[in-house]
Amino acid sequence: MKNSTSYYAKILSEKGLKASHQRIMVLDYLDSHRCHPTADMILSALKQDMPTLSKSTVYKTLNAFVDANLLREITIEDNEIRYEYNLMDHGHFKCESCGQVYDFTIDFGLLKTKDLDGFQINDRNIYFKGVCKSCLDNEQNNV
Amino acid sequence: MKNSTSYYAKILSEKGLKASHQRIMVLDYLDSHRCHPTADMILSALKQDMPTLSKSTVYKTLNAFVDANLLREITIEDNEIRYEYNLMDHGHFKCESCGQVYDFTIDFGLLKTKDLDGFQINDRNIYFKGVCKSCLDNEQNNV
DNA sequence: GTTCCTGCAAAAGCTTTGCAGAAGA
DNA sequence: TCTTCTGCAAAGCTTTTGCAGGAAC
Secondary structure, three states: OOOOHHHHHHHHHHOOOOOOHHHHHHHHHHHHHOOOOEHHHHHHHHHOOOOOOOHHHHHHHHHHHHHOOOOEEEOOOOOOOEEEOOOOOOEEEEEOOOOOEEEEOOOHHHOOOHHHOOOEEEEEEEEEEEEOHHHHHHHHHHO | OOOOHHHHHHHHHHOOOOOOHHHHHHHHHHHHHOOOOEHHHHHHHHHOOOOOOOHHHHHHHHHHHHHOOOOEEEOOOOOOOEEEOOOOOOEEEEEOOOOOEEEEOOOHHHOOOHHHOOOEEEEEEEEEEEEOHHHHHHHHHHO
């Protein structure tokens, strides 16, 4: 656990959410790991310590967190929603070989276009796909 | 129909795909409308002229087109894949009010980051969300 | 004591698959 | 003629919903 239970409980109550054990565990997981898991990955990871945790609780928890602006949803592939506890502007890279999602910094101020003059922009997303350095290195070693 | 049947038939055979009536209709629809439909939208539109067209044919056709690099898949929301017949680099804006997807031009050359040095980038996507000009104007008129 | 949350099971959506008949090359 | 495609039905996945019991405040 990266921070104390009361630390996460405070965050939750500030957002008007009850600080249940399950919610604290989910929030802690996302804060500690800083990865980009799907709902199913979170469930699998937390089931080890909470065998009774249910899939629907994980889904409801994540949706509540997104509604409360505590998490961001990431949509790279159509068949999976990923979540992250990092509200700073940044881009995502998904490796087509190993499936891992990497963050990268990017200057969103450069993303200007006249085509959207008069539009209200609420959310900006960038994602790349390709092969990560680690997979490329492995390929070379195996050839 | 924007172009002739033989025009689309040629495109298909160049990609090694048989030029069936259904495939020509799907390709023509995407070329003529230049919108960002889901598989279901395409099915609904084409059913008027082809009542026997089946959902699985539309899905198989779209997947075959994507594999042949004839179309691009767009993933903005998790619960819907959209398709477009426009392989040029550009961004997408989805209006959270009316649901319409707009294209916008953007200089992808500006998207440089040191965080991905050594990575192989195959695909770059940008999408914004917000409220489009037309919905904003309507809001003002109704207040 | 209320209100909100959890967990089970069932339902809902979208997408894929298997297979027999039909159409394209 | 041979290969590939279509369309129906069924299956597969992820996500959502309804509801009764339980936990938080």
